[in-house]
Amino acid sequence: MDEVFAEGLSPIHRLDPRVKVVIAAAFSVVVALAEDFAVLLLAIPFPLVLIALARLNPKAVLKRLLVVNTFVLFLWFLIPLGFRGGELLSLGVLNLSKEGVIWCLRITLKSNAIVLGSIALLSTTPIFSLVHAMRHLRMPDKLVHLLFFCFRYVHVIEREYGRLLKAMKVRAFEPRSDLHTYRSYAYLVGTLLLKSSDRSRRVYQAMICRGFEGKYWVLDHFSLRRGDVVAFSLMAAWVLWLGVLQWGGIR
Amino acid sequence: MHISEGVLSAPVLAAGASLSAAGVALGLKKTPYEKIPQVGLFSSAFFVASLIHVPLGPTSVHLVLNGLVGLILGWAAFPAILVGLLLQALLFQFGGITTLGVNTFDMAFPALLSFWIFGPLVRSESQRVALLGAFLAGALAILSAGLLVASALSLTGEAFRYAAKAVVLAHLPVMGVEGILTAFSVAFLRKVRPEMLGGSR
Numbered sequence: 001m002d003e004v005f006a007e008g009l010s011p012i013h014r015l016d017p018r019v020k021v022v023i024a025a026a027f028s029v030v031v032a033l034a035e036d037f038a039v040l041l042l043a044i045p046f047p048l049v050l051i052a053l054a055r056l057n058p059k060a061v062l063k064r065l066l067v068v069n070t071f072v073l074f075l076w077f078l079i080p081l082g083f084r085g086g087e088l089l090s091l092g093v094l095n096l097s098k099e100g101v102i103w104c105l106r107i108t109l110k111s112n113a114i115v116l117g118s119i120a121l122l123s124t125t126p127i128f129s130l131v132h133a134m135r136h137l138r139m140p141d142k143l144v145h146l147l148f149f150c151f152r153y154v155h156v157i158e159r160e161y162g163r164l165l166k167a168m169k170v171r172a173f174e175p176r177s178d179l180h181t182y183r184s185y186a187y188l189v190g191t192l193l194l195k196s197s198d199r200s201r202r203v204y205q206a207m208i209c210r211g212f213e214g215k216y217w218v219l220d221h222f223s224l225r226r227g228d229v230v231a232f233s234l235m236a237a238w239v240l241w242l243g244v245l246q247w248g249g250i251r
Numbered sequence: 252m253h254i255s256e257g258v259l260s261a262p263v264l265a266a267g268a269s270l271s272a273a274g275v276a277l278g279l280k281k282t283p284y285e286k287i288p289q290v291g292l293f294s295s296a297f298f299v300a301s302l303i304h305v306p307l308g309p310t311s312v313h314l315v316l317n318g319l320v321g322l323i324l325g326w327a328a329f330p331a332i333l334v335g336l337l338l339q340a341l342l343f344q345f346g347g348i349t350t351l352g353v354n355t356f357d358m359a360f361p362a363l364l365s366f367w368i369f370g371p372l373v374r375s376e377s378q379r380v381a382l383l384g385a386f387l388a389g390a391l392a393i394l395s396a397g398l399l400v401a402s403a404l405s406l407t408g409e410a411f412r413y414a415a416k417a418v419v420l421a422h423l424p425v426m427g428v429e430g431i432l433t434a435f436s437v438a439f440l441r442k443v444r445p446e447m448l449g450g451s452r
Contacts, residue, residue: 110257149291186435
């Protein structure tokens, strides 16, 4: 649950998080809606350039891609079956239709492009900075604070879970497919919920003690440097170019 | 199960986003400020719970527990699930910005249904009714999540016919596990902290 790519001194890591959030969102939406293969092929290099600039560990990036591609692989098995006619290859009951393969190729490109984009722009930012940026980008206050609390305590609760599990193992708990196992896990979950509820009460009381009046103040503000503006313009131009290629009617 | 980025069509993505936006807005409205830390910590707890793998025959499944989320959080399930999924997208790139709406709705709407339908049963005097209600809440929340994922896929295109069927089939064995887990969790909470099953109205 660590933020593997968040630390770094590269130009990408130092970019204003607001710029990153806006570009990542725009890029994802454009790629998710694009249909044209030329556009999708031009979309892939965009995050690759950013990842190279951010000097991320290529092995770690590939590992992240593995997860999406297992879902994509599942579609590769099932989509070509959904089409009738136009077989490229026929192996008894297995029909590999041309149209199905085109669908799968398009989905593969889109998924990988978007995931790469979010690795390049979002994973290279600490989550607290992203939450902060969302606050500045006018996301509803309550939602921002919910996100803040959830991320602030997720590691605390994970450690709590680790302790409870250790206590169970010390008492010779061994997971099997039986009712005893399920009951034990359910009590574990129940205990986690209980502890979270109690902790949230303590957190809230501590906030009240420090003068919380139902409003959170943002103390430090981001400042847009010239480099941020230049980077924003370059990235926005690339995303815009993809959009124009897809929908601008220019061929 | 999450739908990855780049799979669904524009109308499906837009429908999911607007339905979830409405659900989240209502959920936030019904959650007073002093409850925000509690809902936030419940999101973290359910996030951690979803990392637990329980054995099921020769394989193992990870917990979802969206039925239990609904029973405990009521309307706040929408923002809580959104936040959990957003965190998952940021930390592991499971799902993402454009599918956040669809994925949130697929999980949160069944949660809300179990709150409406089974909430009163779970709070009943009779232990047997409560456990049966909790089992059904857990099992049906998973089934409906599976059906919603499948319909998001089928609405995107005829091509997803088999993928949609496979998704529903994959959810069937999980139903039993989730039903049992939810029933035992409810039994536990009824014993130690019954007011937690009140939900937020």
